[in-house]
Amino acid sequence: MVFGHCECQPTCNIPQNTTRCISSCDATESCICADGFLIKGNDCVSPNECGCYAPELYTEILNGDSFVNFKCSEKCTCNDDQLHCNSNFECSPNATCKIENGVRNCYCNEGYQGNGEICSPLPTDCYDAYEAGHGDNGVYTILPSGWPGSPFKVSCVMSTNGGGWTVFQRRTDGVTDFYQNWTSYRYGFGSLEGEFWLGNEHLHYLTNQKNYTLRIDIVTSEGSSVYDEYLYFRISNESNKFRIDNIGTHNGTAGNGMYNSGGYLFSTYDQDNDGCGNHQCAKVHRGAWWYANDWCPKCLNRHCHNFRYNSTCSGQCTASNLNGEYNGGNGENIFWANDYSYCNLIFTEMKIRPFEH
Known part of the structure; x- marks a missing residue:
């Protein structure tokens, strides 16, 4: 930690210093994390120590959660605080890579059902x-x-x-x-x-x-x-x-x-x-x-x-x-x-x- 003006510090959950950041103090001088470090609990850690830090999302994801990159060509899943990525991931020919409800993924096209990787015709x-x-x-x-x-x-x-x-x-x-x-x-x-x-x-x-x-x-x-x-x-x-x-x-x-x-x-x-x-x-x-x-x-x-x-x-x-x-x-x-x-x-x-x- 370093001594400085405490304002709105990035955390593992909200790493970008934006309006989404929740201020933990009121601009007084105190100990804060150095540049490039994030708050995790009471400690300052590098982004790689945040557990499953998802660079595509600029945030940490929970165990069991997944995300895909912007081309839907890679899917990463958090298991035991470790990020495991599959670079062979791809959408079904009957699916589209897009964002729905704020989540980017492969989604089956109309007339098909499945998880986006496998899409079969509706009955x-x-x-x-x-x-x-x-x-x-x-x-x-x-x-x-x-x-x-x-x-x-x-x-x-x-x-x-x-x-x-x-x-x-x-x-x-x-x-x-x-x-x-x-x-x-x-x-x-x-x-x-x-x-x-x-x-x-x-x-x-x-x-x-x-x-x-x-x-x-x-x-x-x-x-x-x-x-x-x-x-x-x-x-x-x-x-x-x-x-x-x-x-x-x-x-x-x-x-x-x-x-x-x-x-x-x-x-x-x-x-x-x-x-x-x-x-x-x-x-x-x-x-x-x-x-x-x-x-x-x-x-x-x-x-x-x-x-x-x-x-x-x-x-x-x-x-x-x-x-x-x-x-x-x-x-x-x-x-x-x-x-x-x-x-x-x-x-x-x-x-x-x-x-x-």
């Missing part, structure tokens, strides 16, 4: 993620083939029914209002951890990249669990009103509630595509769906899904209304009917998985 659906070793149910980021936007998050069912299912609809408790307009159904709404509709735009790109099985899991108002599967499911684009282009062979225990949905257009209360004239199925059933015009001129009152609670009866547009009102009245509730009449369902989940693996 195109939940089955891709499942095949890559992800076995937990939850939210994953995917990028379907041909999708024109940024990667997006989906809910994946990995632990049941063979795993790898991409969920696009779920009803559990009625917290989310499903009586939404065309735009909401186009882009999606709700929470992936709870009730949601993924979005018809997403569903179109998903179902047109591979051949998919559609599975609908249902818990009835009596608490019974049933399901239906359709071997081939594909949705057209918005120009074709998100029509169901294909819905194939049926298998399951729920009664084939979508037997008459193939080839029909999607309708919401503000976009009537059901072909029933002034009889607006989305309003009648208080939902949004691929409503059929097979029965719209008829007035039936056999089952809870055929008539509304505030009128004597109204035409049935569909055998299924999974986006209807939770605990709704007759005709407006969530129902799945054909061989059976399941009304006011307490749980539904619609999901897809490739059937050509």
Whole structure:
């Protein structure tokens, strides 16, 4: 140490005498570190004695921390107060050397995932993620083939029914209002951890990249669990009103509630595509769906899904209304009917998985 004016002295943590430096005294004469030395605790040391001093950062880094140089051509890591540098470090061809949140590193480009040194393409659906070793149910980021936007998050069912299912609809408790307009159904709404509709735009790109099985899991108002599967499911684009282009062979225990949905257009209360004239199925059933015009001129009152609670009866547009009102009245509730009449369902989940693996 030397005797001098104590002002703002550089330390191992803040070695540059800048405005970031914290003054330890008030410009009085006292013992200070000589030029070229830094404060470490109560001692004056050379920069090389600061432990893991990072010259690129002009500071000391902690054990376990790393940094890369400005070209991302070298990576240094602090272990046991010693700096170990790898001069063979390089970014993946699918990564970019840049600063994010104040940290320079290799970052995977959009559409890829990894640590920057290794970047692999994002999965195109939940089955891709499942095949890559992800076995937990939850939210994953995917990028379907041909999708024109940024990667997006989906809910994946990995632990049941063979795993790898991409969920696009779920009803559990009625917290989310499903009586939404065309735009909401186009882009999606709700929470992936709870009730949601993924979005018809997403569903179109998903179902047109591979051949998919559609599975609908249902818990009835009596608490019974049933399901239906359709071997081939594909949705057209918005120009074709998100029509169901294909819905194939049926298998399951729920009664084939979508037997008459193939080839029909999607309708919401503000976009009537059901072909029933002034009889607006989305309003009648208080939902949004691929409503059929097979029965719209008829007035039936056999089952809870055929008539509304505030009128004597109204035409049935569909055998299924999974986006209807939770605990709704007759005709407006969530129902799945054909061989059976399941009304006011307490749980539904619609999901897809490739059937050509």
